[in-house]
Amino acid sequence: MRPLLRRDRDAVSAVIATILLVAITVVLAAVLYIMVSGLFTSTGTGPQIMGVAVSKTTDGTNWTLQIVSTPLGLTPAMVHLQLVAPNGTSIVYKTFSALNWVADGASYTGNGPSIRAGDRLFVDVVRFPLDYQVVISASTVLYTGVLR
Numbered sequence: 001m002r003p004l005l006r007r008d009r010d011a012v013s014a015v016i017a018t019i020l021l022v023a024i025t026v027v028l029a030a031v032l033y034i035m036v037s038g039l040f041t042s043t044g045t046g047p048q049i050m051g052v053a054v055s056k057t058t059d060g061t062n063w064t065l066q067i068v069s070t071p072l073g074l075t076p077a078m079v080h081l082q083l084v085a086p087n088g089t090s091i092v093y094k095t096f097s098a099l100n101w102v103a104d105g106a107s108y109t110g111n112g113p114s115i116r117a118g119d120r121l122f123v124d125v126v127r128f129p130l131d132y133q134v135v136i137s138a139s140t141v142l143y144t145g146v147l148r
Helices: 014-037
Strands: 051-056 062-069 080-084 090-095 106-109 120-124 133-137 141-146
Touching: 051 133, 051 141, 080 106
Parallel strands: none
Antiparallel strands: 051 062, 062 120, 080 090, 080 133, 106 120, 133 141
16 A cells, blocks of 8 residues: 655755745735725716706696706806707707707706706707707716607
């Protein structure tokens, strides 16, 4: 019967063992650093999306687009409203501050210099009936929906 333990004393030299231990330690430290650094990175200014509730006014003559949530730091001069016909033709593309009810059939009502939850856009139901697309954008698209 053969013995389970080897009797010869040959093994990895002390120098190679030290190099292996240092290499394993460096690799583990790098992996730990990458995992932990992900916990402390900044998330930026938050999600770039706008929550909008679409409804008709009580008399049914206007669409009301009430802003429910919005990214911080947006102003009416930097955010655009685009109204697109069902055939794909862009009818209105203006900043909130440039909207004119008579010319565009849309207007913005807000409180203060920045866009906040509770601000509203009004859109004429006669000029923009069902199935017109609404796009609100700044540097990216913040909201897209359909008038219904």
